[in-house]
Amino acid sequence: MRYCIIENNVVTNVIEISNDEDAKLFNAVYLGEEAAIGDVIIDGVVSGKSIQSDSALIANRVRETRNKLLADTDWWALTDHVMTPEQTAYRQALRDITTQDGFPNNVIYPPLP
Numbered sequence: 001m002r003y004c005i006i007e008n009n010v011v012t013n014v015i016e017i018s019n020d021e022d023a024k025l026f027n028a029v030y031l032g033e034e035a036a037i038g039d040v041i042i043d044g045v046v047s048g049k050s051i052q053s054d055s056a057l058i059a060n061r062v063r064e065t066r067n068k069l070l071a072d073t074d075w076w077a078l079t080d081h082v083m084t085p086e087q088t089a090y091r092q093a094l095r096d097i098t099t100q101d102g103f104p105n106n107v108i109y110p111p112l113p
Helices: 020-025 054-072 085-099
Strands: 002-007 010-016 039-042 045-049
Touching (some): 002 039, 054 085
Antiparallel strands (some): 010 039, 039 045
16 A cells, blocks of 8 residues: 655655554555645645645755855845955855755755854
């Protein structure tokens, strides 16, 4: 039978499991044979498809992390502060994360200077 792994009310994986006991090991639930990755689950029922694919969700999480790291260093860019070359390079590397070869699945964040 097809069991689903659900994160944040969205099916993130579908696996074939032969019994309910094995499903419990994976925290998987049975939602019917037609349930698929990307389905939105509300109160244990498939209510439609997620608007975004898994890759898009991962990309959004990376961007959220990047944006937080940039916001944490915004004070470096105030008019009464002169950024060091290392600080400038760090912030540019954060902005360039989406152009990395591994984006969004294999992202390397720059070290804080």
